[in-house]
Each structure stands twice: as structure tokens, then as C-alpha cells.
Amino acid sequence: MLALQILANGLMLGGLYACIAAGFSLVWGVLNVINILHGSLIVLGAYVAFFAYTLWGIHPFASIAVVAALFFALGYVLQSSLINRVIGAPVLITLTLTFGLDLMLSNAMIVAFKADFRKLTLDPPLGSVSLASVVMPVDRLLAMVLALLLTGLLYLLLARSRIGRAIVAVRMDREAAALMGVDVKRIYAITFGLGALMAGAAGALLAMIFPISPIIGPVYLGKAFVVCVLGGLGSVPAVVVGGIVLGVVESFAALWFGPEHAVTVSFALLILFLLFRPTGLLGKKGYE
């Protein structure tokens, strides 16, 4: 049945979207910073995986770990050196700053990697599996599983570890957390590092499935934002719900309106939610 196939496509996409948005949501919720860099970080992660595979034969699933570590460090340094200076500043300032950083990063990538699209093709290809009449490419399926796994790990980190609890405390009430002895600056840096980590790892997963180029950074950023608004901020489950909803909506929209309009449909949905339900399906509203 066509509807089932589209639904399956949507779910596979949705898992990836959840992973893309998880780091973005965390940074927004905890630091009150919308990280415009997020999209470019995803693309950078994709490039790392791409070159690791084409140059050294390292499978993307393996590069994820390396990417994660590298990007965590990158995010940590970026936050503690630059972004920390504008924490608490008006929205305009923080947005403009991350915008400027993004311009620098994306320009650097265009110069380094050129704007043409690259595709990481696995050799040998993974093929696809069939369930009922639904065809699922194995690479997408695995990417979805890994994406959800990664998101789940983030959830566990936030729920069970001491660092995670500290992050949640800062998100709920920064001053109270500071009074309880939490080093808020360090938590900010760690959180941003985690956001970058998730972005890079998501990029590595995406590299297996979609063609990459520095110019699609904004597309992923847009998706991350839509997921956060649809699902709501404040929890990982909200991000998963938002991701899946977006994935399914886009897949059906591509069917009904054509793939070139799928993005417009998701933006229209975004505006509707912003107007009538900014808290999203599951979450709290983000900082304003």
C-alpha cells in the first residue's frame, strides 16, 4: 500500500530529524541561544564522515565516535571562548553572533570543499529489505536506528548522569542551580559541546543517505527549528515526537504536492504552530 510506504519513509526520516534537532533543542532550552551554526555543523560532520570513508575506508558508523569527540571539543571551545560573552544578551545579539559564525564556517567549507554535491556511496551497497509491501533501504533503516539510539543516549545522559541532572537544573532555573553549587559556565560549555556533538554525529549518519554540500546547511537548520516548534522544547521525547511528525508530514506532502513543495509545507506548518501552539505538541515554550 502506498500510504504504508510513505509512512515508513516518514518514520525513517523522522528518526533522523529527531537526531538533527536534539542538539539544537538542548542548546536553545538551556542556553537560550538559537545556534544558527547548527546546520553547518551537521554538514561539517557529514564531510568528515565522507572523507574518512573515501580517503581511509573508515565506515561512517565507525567515524561517528570520532566525529562525536571532535565536535564536542569544538563546541565546548566555541562556547567558552565566544558565545559565553553574549549569554543573557538580547535575542538580536545572540542570533546575529551565531549568524556571523555560521557565515564564516559555511564560507570556509565552500572554499575547502567546493559547493558541488558529494555523495558517500557505500561499497558494497547495503541494499534494502522488504516488509509486507514496504521497501526500506538498509542504510536509511540503520541510520534511523542509530539516530534514535544516539538520541536515546542523550536522554539517558540527561536523566541519569550527574552532569545531565546539572544541565536539566540549569535549564529549569539557572539561578537556583547556581545557588546549589552548579558551575553554570561549565554547564553551558558542556551543553553546547553536546549540541555540536549531536550535530556532527547526525551529519555523519546523513552522509550515508543524502548528498552533501555546504549550501544545504540552512536546510537542516530549518528542519531543526521546525522540529523544536512542532514537538516543543524542554525534553528529548518532545524532540522525537516533533521529528517523527515532521518526517511523516514531509513525506506525505511530497506525495500530494510534489517534493519541491514539501519544504514549503513544513514551513507553513511551522507558522501555524507558532501562531496557535508555540509550546508544540509536547513541550514547554522556549525562552522568548
Add this chain to the structure above:
Amino acid sequence: MSGALLELKGVTRAFGGLKAVSDVTLSISRGEILGLIGPNGAGKTTLVNVITGVHPATTGRVLFEGRDITRLKPFQAARAGIGRTFQIVQPFPELTVIENVAASALFAGAAPSMRAARAQALERLAFVGLADMAERNAATLTLAMRKRLEMAKGLAMRPQLLLFDEVNAGLNPVEIDEALRLIRAIAASGVTILIIEHLMKIVLSVCTRIAVLHHGELIAAGAPKDVVADPHVIQAYLGKRYAAGGSMHA
């Protein structure tokens, strides 16, 4: 025509399932100084919010000078003649003191032009004793001065009814006496006043009538000496043990 300036009829304000204000019927006559008291969380500020249009009433009506103002937005209530001060003072931090007051005069419709607004602002500042601070930045004022600035802003709106929300919080006894003096002077100039307060001493010294809220409900309203002896009121504040044959004077 009743002398009532403000009438609340069965006003309820619910947030989700929680009733912050529940079926309150109350009227305020011209020239009164009505004290609105009750334990923390009783719904006093919410009631003021409903009167000024910050929160629409879930059910019930609010009448001002005979007009139904239940659905008015805050800026419309301001222009209709209802002024208000805030518990947490809200000046415009980058404007000067006089600009703060002139803004109230201008936008509430008390002054037709900016020049007139400035002139009126100066008068209000003199009234509250802040005239020499006129050109200073509002953010540099101490808390007591900011409270007086709030008062001046409220007055500049030329209100018929002025709502004071915890105007004495954070002030020392000397400052409180000064605030009370101002409140009496304002009442003498013809402004009807509703004052939210939780210090009994203040309420008893300045109010002509008292209304008591508890869990959003109006549990007593009347002359101060009657209200403080009302067992329901005592129970609300101090618990059942003091209710029988006790009084509010500790």
C-alpha cells in the same frame, strides 16, 4: 444610580482547572480607600489583573462608572481612568524619571501633547517628592524612590480609581509612613483607591473598608474593626485555633 465606581459581579478567573479568583462580587464607592487583603496566593493580584484587563475574567462582569469593561484590554482600561502600580516596580529603565511620568500622562489621555505631559509630570513628581530627580535616569533610583515613581506614574494617568499593589513591600518604617501620607493625600484629592497590602498595621491605619480574599474567594468585606474580628478571617490567617474568640491583633 449607586455611588459605586467599580462593581465586580461574580468574577471568576480560572487558569486551567485552578480558580485563582472565584465568584467575587464586590463594589467600590467613590472616595473609598479599600484595602484588599488575604494570605499569599489568595488571588489579590489576579483580581487586580482582571480589573485592568491583563487577564480576562473567565466568568462574571466588571463595571466601571456603570460601563461594562470586562472585555477591555489594559491600555483601554488605562484610558478609561483606572491606574495601577506594580508590586515589582516597572519603570522604563532608559528613560528619565520625568519621561517615565510624562509617558503615563500622555498615553493615558491625561495630557494632549508632549509638552503638556511634561508639565503635568513635573507636578506629580513634586507631589511625591521626586521633583529634584526629574532628569535622572529611572534605573538609578533606590527602591523607595521607585515606589514613589510608580505612584507618580499612576497619578499622572489622572485615574478615577487607583490600584496600589503592595506599594510598601521592601520599605523601612520611615518610608512606609511617608507612603501612607501620600496615599491619604491622594485620596483627599478625589481619587478612589484600592490597596493590596498584607501588613495589617498599614491596612488598619489608612483604609476606610477592607475586603478579604482567601483561596480566591471573598470571605469578608466591611469596616476594618468588623473584619479583623471576623472568625473566618482569623481562621484564614492564623488557623482554626485562634478563630474562636480571638482577634487579628497578635
Add this chain to the structure above:
Amino acid sequence: MGAVGMRRELAIAAVLVALAAALPLSGDAYALRLGTTMLLYAVLAMSWNFIGGMAGYPSFASAAFFGLGAYAGAIAQTSGMPMALAWVFAGLAALVFAGLLGLALLRLRGHYFAIASLVVAEVLREVANSATDLTGGGMGLNLPVMAGMSIQGQAVLFFYAMLAAAALNFAAMLVTAHSRLGFGLRCIQQNESAADMIGVNTTLYKTAAFMLSAVFVGAAGAIYASWVNYIEPPDVFDVLYSVKAIVMVLLGGAGSLFGPLIGAAVFLGLEELVWRNLLQIHTGILGLLIVLLVLFLPRGLLSLSRRRWRAAT
């Protein structure tokens, strides 16, 4: 300040306009092109100042208004409307659009408002891409070339058109700054709920500011379209228009009268230096400029001088 201050500002503006009007006399085509771009930037910056500087709402909608104006003007012209009329029409189209958009968007605050305003440009771009019959879609739209005028003459014409738009924009800023609207916007920017409580009709004032931020940008977009003769969606709905507007105002000093002009001039100067020498990395350099600006000079160049501009009371 008051009336005296306003007269002084008017005098300064008059001098600037006179100087600008004399530029075409130099006969230098490059200077004319640069001057027209400068005036376009001035319009972008001054217009953003209404909503971003005075009202304090971080709007990223400039690109949406610019692109809308460009297409409205272009479509009007290709349908036979005289050019100057098409420019006015485009400005009005942007005005109306901003009024309607404001109803939806101005209820949002902070991040939500910013991103929603950003998304609008994207949506409009997609619409322009798809409505091929009307807009030429991805293939772009060609505008009729003016017959009977030399290239030089046309360049001068477009320069003066942009100058008119900029002068009108400045006049609107001047009047607003010294009016109730300007005072009310400053109150809204500093404490919106307090402004509401003292009787400011915040919805009306914010919408007015938003509409003012659109009308001149829309007209400038139409003038731009006539000037370059060919437009396509990613060109005129480029988010960089929004970002540049913001950067220019931040550079010069938000909320002030001459800040946007100073910022636009400095920005264009920097851009010319970079374009000529470092084409490949110009967006990266822009990014660097933005980062440095935000970190080290958040109140703009005007804050370096100790006198701060204050509106009349």
C-alpha cells in the same frame, strides 16, 4: 531637545541630500553605482530601525519586503504600469503585506518572532519560484528596458529615485522619532507590558513600526529591479538583505537617527574593500565583521562618542 533638535537634524539631513544630489555631476559611472547602492543600504538600515531599533523587535523580514517589492514592481512594469508608478505600487504592496503579516507575527516575541520573520522570506521565495506564470519562476523575470535614454542617463535616474526613497525614509524616521509614535515605541522597547498598562496601544504602534519598516524597502526593491533589469527569487529574497540591515544598524547604533546612515556608509566601505580584493571569502569576512561587531561594539560606533541621542519629550 524638542523643536530645536529637530531643526538641527533636518539641517544636517538637508546638507546630506544636497551633497548626494550633486554626485551625478561628477560623471563617474562607478561612483554613481556605488552611490545608488549606498542609498539602497541606507533605506534597508533606516527601515529596519523602525521595528528593530525603536520597537525592539528583532525582525529578519527585510529580505521578504525587499523581494516582495522587487516582484511587485517588476510584475506591474511588465504589465504596462509606468515605472515610477510601479515603484509606488510596490511600496504600497509591501506596506499592506506588512500590516497583514504583523497581525500574525507581532504577537510573538524574541526568538519566535525572529525566526518566523526569517521564514517568511523563505516562503515567499518558494512562492515566487513556483508561480511561474506570474513571476517567471526559477527562470527569473526580465524587466522592460527603458527606451530613449542613454545608459548614463538611466544610471542618474535610478540614483535619484533611490535618493528620493532614502530621503522620504529619513523624513519618516524624523517625524516618528519626535512624535507620540516614537515615544510609544521606545516605551514598548523598554518594557512592553508597562507600556500597555499606561495606555499605549501596543498592537497598533508595533504594527505601524512594522509597516514603516516595509514600505520604503519595498519601493527600493522595485527600484532595484528596474535598475538591474532582471530578478530571480534567490537573488531578491536573499536572507543577507535582512542580515546586512541589522548589521548596519548595529554598526552605527540602534534606535538613533543618524546611526543607520553611519552604519550603512561604513558597511558599504568595508564591503567594497573586501569585494574588490577577496571575492571568494566575502561572506566569511562579513561573518567575521559581524562577530567582531557583536563582541566588541554592541552599541555601535555612535557609542564611541559620549553623547547619546535622545528623543524629544
